[in-house]
Amino acid sequence: DTGVSQNPRHKITKRGQNVTFRCDPISEHNRLYWYRQTLGQGPEFLTYFQNEAQLEKSRLLSDRFSAERPKGSFSTLEIQRTEQGDSAMYLCASSPYTDTQYFGPGTRLTVL
């Protein structure tokens, strides 16, 4: 069990650019979650996959955001036309068929 991994750990981009983050869940965890955490706040739910199916999306996930989980393994989160308000820590978590979620280290995005 190597834990949830996320890449890159840090990303600095200019406003208007596209960025993509990757999450590798714990092996055999069928549920995968994305959260966003801004400074001084708790994480906020973005989206949820069960295997390869995206089952829930938060209203926070605007049409500039898209997430995929091909083959039910790793997941990617893409942000198109980044804005300064997108600057945050993006957290990924995975879970087996239970309620407990295990978090990765996060990707810190800075939009200049």
Add this chain to the structure above:
Amino acid sequence: AQTVTQSQPEMSVQEAETVTLSCTYDTSESDYYLFWYKQPPSRQMILVIRQEAYKQQNATENRFSVNFQKAAKSFSLKISDSQLGDAAMYFCAAGAGSYQLTFGKGTKLSVIP
């Protein structure tokens, strides 16, 4: 829909002493779960303890225990024999259904040597 409120933005405790972090929640679900997560500075979120709402018995994990008051919708975390490594942000969270978690804003715990 769920809401989680942590009313203490910051707390401090002397090393080896006991501290209690407060959390209240609201949910329309009848079957739900409650969690405390720890987030050390620049490090990832770690599960501290979980509580199943249908269980009356309070969960414990070594030096960590909860006081779960279901009628009052209260879920506080007690840390006994505080250690320097306990210094972190602590988040209370609630989950139900597909288990997406709703987090509070966190409490920053400082441990004084």
